[in-house]
Amino acid sequence: QIQLVQSGPELKKPGESVKISCKASGYTFTDYAMHWVKQAPGKGLKWMGWINTYTGKPTYADDFKGRFVFSLEASASTANLQISNLKNEDTATYFCARIAGSPWYFDYWGQGVMVTVSS
């Protein structure tokens, strides 16, 4: 069955970097784009952008340009999100989500990775 399995929780200090992963299984990885979504504690969902899993080209929402990098390990069917120079406001759960082609909705989601930034 189709699954998106994300890496485990992270505790980091301000200024550090973090890389979280999203491993896909049960389908051809390069057939579907992967999106990233942020959810701050007690808050709603915010779209961060997406990566074309066929070409590797990332697209970032305005609020996520600069310190955020989407990348792939296509041979491992894995999408990664790296955040550099972490700030307290990066404390959140980060989800990967696959978008279903023509209907354009997120048909499968990862379980989320809690990233805590604290000194």
Added chain:
Amino acid sequence: QITLTQQAESLWISPGERVSITCRASQSLLYTDGKHYLSWYQQRPGQTTKALIYHASVRTDGVPTRFIGSGSGTEFTLSIEHVQPEDFAIYYCLQTLKSPLTFGSGTKLEIK
């Protein structure tokens, strides 16, 4: 960017009742293919986020028929008939018509 407004932050209902959650868009979500690019999601603690409805009214595979999506243009509704205990969760709408993709602020269904 397109703003989605879910006015109700919380709704308190009893199991077995019917409830409607509304989502209003700042512009029409109708595309030239005649479809609305509005979808609904359910978030429950400890569970992966689940897609319920896409194209405003199409249930995803396996979603019970008590979940009904309706609406057009800028006004959309997710209705749940005969609410079950497992339906108490947070519900979000999402528009995928235009980038940036945007979510509603969420509506939490709580037990009365």
